[in-house]
Amino acid sequence: MVDLLAKSPCAGLLPITIGAVSVTETDLGHLTSIAPYRGMTATASDAFTAAHDMSYPAANRATGKEGARALWFGRDMVLLAGPPPDPTLAGTAALTDQSDAWASVTVTGEGAEEVLARLVPIDLRAAHFKRGHTARTLIMHMNGSVTRIGADSFLILVFRAMAGTLVHDLKQAMEAVAARG
Template sequence: MVELSAKSPCAGLLPMTIGGVSVAEVDLGRLTAIAPYKGRATEAAEDFKAAHGLAYPAANRTTGKDGGRALWFGRDMILLAGPPCDDRLAQNAALTDQSDAWASVTVTGERAEEVLARLVPIDLRAAHFKRGHTARTLIMHMNGSITRVGADSFLILVFRAMAGTLVHDLKQAMEAVAARG
């Protein structure tokens, strides 16, 4: 009988460092999409705060930190990364476990903004995209999420099936930036 074993989306592909920029896969823990039912956004936000001690993030923002972070994840939706979602939230919101659906990596380094500028059609410079800012956007030709988690650190999520493509695109951009000196 064949024995199956679980693999992370970027298994064997990461970590990698080129020109002072590093990419590493990160385990965010449980990922739960939370989408308030129509007309119940206020109640869902209150339930979320009471259950998890985190403010419900505004559009294009995050709350919390590693181990317990809430990311704005699109219109009327957030993504809770870290702890299991409290089932009491189901009274006012649809809860969907998406733990196996996403590949998540961090891009860090002094030139991380330059690398990502080659892949993302939004301005990620610190003056415009501060720590705690997040966006659903294209990453090269993939749909994804990008969040600034530090002065020179970004969290990127893409669909699990696109993990290899993300690593390939990041590597090309990192090599191009490194070649510029």
């Protein structure tokens, strides 16, 4: 009989540090998409806030902190990262377990913006993309999510199957930025 071993999406690929930028795999805990039923967005938002002690994020925003975050994840959708969803939310929104669907990494360090500027077609400079801002966007040719979680720190999510590609693309961008320094 074969023994199957659970592996994280970036197992054996991370951490890496090149120049002043580091990439580490981030365990976000339980991941749940929350999609309010038609006409129930305000009710779902109130229920979420009451149940999870953090505000329901507006478009392109994230709330909470490490261990319990809510990320805007598209039109009428939020991704709860950390705790499992409160069961009372099921009356106002569709709850879908996404825990095994995503690879998540944190890009940190002076130069993180420059690294991501080579991969992402949006302006991530702090003057425009502040802490708590999030976007669903392309990361090279992959769909993903980028959230600023600190002055020089970004949380990146891509589909689990794209973890190796994400690490490859980040490494190339890091090498290019480090070579300029």
